[in-house]
Amino acid sequence: MGKEFIELFEEWADSYDDSVTGHDIEYKAVFLNYETILTQVAKRSFGQVLEFGPGTGNLTEKLLSYGLTVTAVEPSSSMRKIAIEKLQNRANVIDGDFMNFPESNYQTIVSTYAFHHLTDQEKSEAVASYGKLLASGGKIVFADTMYESVEAYKEAIADATEKGFHNLAEDLQREYYTTIPVLKEILETNGFSVSFEQMNDFVWIMEGAKL
Template sequence: MGREFIDLFESWSATYDETVLGNDLEYREVFKDYQQILEQVAVLANGHVVEFGAGTGNLTEKLLALGYTVTAIEPSSEMRKIANEKLTGDVEIIDGDFLDFPITESVDSIVSTYAFHHLTDVEKAKAIAIYRDLLNSGGKIVFADTMYPSKEAYLQAIDDAKKENFLSLANDLETEYYTTMPYLQSMLEANDFKVTFFRCNRFVWIMEAVKN
């Protein structure tokens, strides 16, 4: 369910916002145009929005600014603490993850940034089936994350990171569950979604999937 990575985010929470600003050379390209990526995801959402992997609340802030009703979910207690302080009571970040969350009513949008790769491909498929049942007709999933057009492109990205001596990045790419767009497209279409992808930087794409 991605919770095997909680210890990483507990320790990263204090410096996460510095990393996404591009202050870590190794991850600078991953977070290139970070604010614009969040803004694009927020603009594509609508209505009652469920956000998974809210982290320190950066996307949550943009969703609230657009006037959406937001239910934000984050499994890391340290991340939740920072987000709740940042958002000063505008919304409470609640405990949960992509597969285990306290929501039963239907919603209009499900969003996430830099987090869906914490699920295995099997877990991703399970999550999409859950979201299909949770979303209203015409509702959408909008995820921004590192993904690849092919398995070959994924392996090349690992090789490139090693050649640049970005060994932590290479390790992340090898040990977390990055997937391909063809796999995501087939899984979404099997669950009655129409999906499009938009490239944001060398690593990140936005996936917009509309429920038929």
């Protein structure tokens, strides 16, 4: 589940923090309002938090600043190493992925810039498992690139290509970006009420509350 991208995660590890702070022109729009996105995810979280794909630990750090207890599950050994050094043992950063994690009494499940590494079928399987894990009132709060329609997704690829952003265009076609209607159906089918808030031209926050 997303393991096919491990090599890519390893390559990104050393440059990831530069990219999210706007130093990579191709991805500047993707990471626009990055700090606000992290803050919004953290503010919507409560209790014991399970974080998927922490990368270099930026959201983890934000969650900790809100006094939350965090278990962060990261499949990339290089990303994990950076996160562990950054967080100084203030969070439990472990190997795993969206479907391989230690079960516990979590109240919130969070992720940023990672859920698109799963196919729509894998997304559905993952959310089904979270629906069984979370009690009523528990939350899923994911910030990720998603689109209002398939047409909007195709337009994003065409726009990146026209601008000469070939790495971005390649990423948009290689990874499993999906649409808001698909995600809405997945969450509602598994017992969540769901809302979406747009944070930039690429990223939306998807917040699901267990009914």
